[in-house]
Amino acid sequence: MKRNERSYLELYKVTKAYPTQSGPVAVVEDFNLHVQRGELLSIIGHSGCGKSTVLSMIAGLTPLTDGGIVLDGREIDGAGPDRGVVFQSPCLLPWLSAFENVMLGVRQVYPHASRAEQRQIASYYLHLVGLGGALDASPRQLSAGMQQRVGIARAFALQPKLLLLDEPFGMLDSLTRLELQEVLLDLWSKYAITAVLITHDVDEALLLSDRVVMMTSGPRARVGDILDVRLSRPRKRGQLLEDPQYYALRERLIGFLAAETAAQPRQSDAA
Amino acid sequence: MTTRARVIRGFEIAGFDLFVPILRLLFGEEPKAQLLQLVRTIGLPAIAFAVFLLGWSLTAAKIETSIGAVPGPVAVWHAAGDLLSEHRAERQKEREFYARMDVLRTEWEAAGKVWKPRRYTGKPTYFDQIATSVGTVFAGFVIATLVAVPLGILCGISPGFYAAINPLIQIFKPVSPLAWLPIVMILVSALYTSADPMFEKSFISSAVTVALCSLWPTLVNTALGVSSVERDYLNVARVLKLGWFRTVTKIVVPAALPLIFTGLRLSLGVGWMVLIAAEMLAQNPGLGKFVWDMFQNGSSQTLAQIMVAVATIGIIGFLLDRIMIAVQRLGSCGREQM
Structure with missing residues (x-):
């Protein structure tokens, strides 16, 4: 990547520190990252390493202690619908139907569209994630996987500049997770949307992303290494498993995570 | 299903x-x-x-008082029957009165005289008293709800506002209805001066006293419900950049509904207890006054009738609570939190 070329999303020396009794403790420190337009980038790391904090800062839900984040030439200041977020728990409002949950966002992003157009947009995205038959279902009636489908539809319906996914499949059983990874991959290739995905699943990262950012374990987490995933698209899980390159990449990710685990005790001694 | x-x-x-x-x-x-x-x-x-x-x-049967033996269940049952037949007799008299008036009216109109309708002024029966009490407690409850829910939402949304009025809440919350009542009565007679009042003054002062004492559980629970809305839901609002009004109506209030209803249910319970005391002291019509009148009366029937009143108060309170539970279950759309 050339130095003077502007990236679509830039994280520059991003730091998040929380005050404690023994002075401020930095969860994330000097986190630098460039994401290109249309790229799907994964951030992988051990749980509690601060990867969700990074995502939350990009989303504008957590204020930065230091540094800056620039999206499409504009510095991020607070949350907004130009960044669609898919949360770990689907976060659907249980008093609204699946359709109304999506509508809530659609009405914000297309305030000038007529009601009929808004309804069309909402139901279009629900159809895309395979919920065309459950528009009026209450979230309680839907399985966890279905709920997350609504969450994905809600994020895509905003037509955001950037899609942020915070371990979106972490709470699902493995079969449902595989299904939803396909749904996400389909939608992503259809809309060529720039996306940042937080995960701790090595296979998920390799299946979905163009690059995988490996985060060191906290405190003072930063970018440890970046892995280019030059596997051809469209990707199918079956094909990947036959590709020798896949295992080499997988080895590197697991090697990094294992090394971080080994480094962990020393760091917690220091803390 | x-x-x-x-x-x-x-x-x-x-x-x-x-x-x-x-x-x-x-x-x-x-x-x-x-x-x-x-x-x-x-x-x-x-x-x-x-x-x-x-x-x-x-x-x-073993306890002898100045007005005879303490009545047992059977005597109380009979007293309840007496109150019922008294009620029926009174209604009969009322019907006869209006029938007489109808006859009189046709006679007057036939003679070309102007007819002024007259109202029946029999003494209220036990069942009238019950109706008055239930009506009053609902009026007070509605006033309390109209004040407490918006205030509670404000308290829950704005920590500053809550901090500002919290001392007032803490001081006024434990005040007994018996302390409020005289103030309310004096204020009502000073302020509610209409030539043709829609409501009795006594009704207004009981209802306001009920409201004053019963608004606190709703206020506190609403504030708690609103301030403890799940962060995730609020994050949804922030990501979508919902305006203040839509955040409150679409997210905060629905999320707080279970606790708001819990507060309302507690409030109605408090209101019912307060009402009986207020009626007794203020001589406002209703069950409380009935109990007091019976006590003053001191007949051999006194104790049995008061016990009927106690049972009635208990059963109505129980029914009100059941109604609120049903409303609460409907209102919290299955998100049970009781």
Whole structure:
């Protein structure tokens, strides 16, 4: 990547520190990252390493202690619908139907569209994630996987500049997770949307992303290494498993995570 | 959901959990389990009630007061019957009065004289008193709700506002209705001066006293519910950049509904207790006044009639609570939090 070329999303020396009794403790420190337009980038790391904090800062839900984040030439200041977020728990409002949950966002992003157009947009995205038959279902009636489908539809319906996914499949059983990874991959290739995905699943990262950012374990987490995933698209899980390159990449990710685990005790001694 | 499941759910929402095993029994679902459930929900309470009645009738007969022996369950039952027949007799008299008036009216109009309608002014029966009490408590409850819910939402949204009025809440919350009542009565007679009042002054002062004492549980619970809305839901609002009003109406209030309803239910319970005390002291019509009148009256029937009133107050309070539970279940759309 050339130095003077502007990236679509830039994280520059991003730091998040929380005050404690023994002075401020930095969860994330000097986190630098460039994401290109249309790229799907994964951030992988051990749980509690601060990867969700990074995502939350990009989303504008957590204020930065230091540094800056620039999206499409504009510095991020607070949350907004130009960044669609898919949360770990689907976060659907249980008093609204699946359709109304999506509508809530659609009405914000297309305030000038007529009601009929808004309804069309909402139901279009629900159809895309395979919920065309459950528009009026209450979230309680839907399985966890279905709920997350609504969450994905809600994020895509905003037509955001950037899609942020915070371990979106972490709470699902493995079969449902595989299904939803396909749904996400389909939608992503259809809309060529720039996306940042937080995960701790090595296979998920390799299946979905163009690059995988490996985060060191906290405190003072930063970018440890970046892995280019030059596997051809469209990707199918079956094909990947036959590709020798896949295992080499997988080895590197697991090697990094294992090394971080080994480094962990020393760091917690220091803390 | 099958029709059967729907019917059962309907009964549960309405608060008739008691009948659910009977329904299931009728549907033929696991008869043994249902019978066991019936014994537990109906049989055991029935035994406890029987023991209570027995203990009452055994001890009551032994206590001699200045106005005769303490009445047992049977005497109280008869007193309740007397109150009912008194009510029927009074209604009969009222009907006869209006029938007479109708006759008189046609006579007057035939003679070309202007007819002025007259109202029947018999003394209120026991059942009239009950109706007055229930009406008053609902009026007070509505006033309390209209004040407490918006205030509670404000408190929950703005920590500053909550901090500002919290001392006032803490000071006024424990004040007894008996302390409020004289102030309310004086203020009502000073401020409510209409030539043709829509409501009796006594009705207004009881309702306001009920409102003053019963708004606190709703206020506190609403504030708690609003301030403890899940962060995730609020994050949704922030990501979508919902405006203040839409955040409150679409997210905060629906999320706080279960606690708001819990508060309302507590408030209605408090209101009902307060009302009886207020009526007794203020001589406002209603069950409280009935009890006081009976006490002043000091006849041989006094104790039995007061006991009827006690039972009535208890049963109505219980029914009000059941109604609120049903409303709460409907309003919190299945998110039970009780």
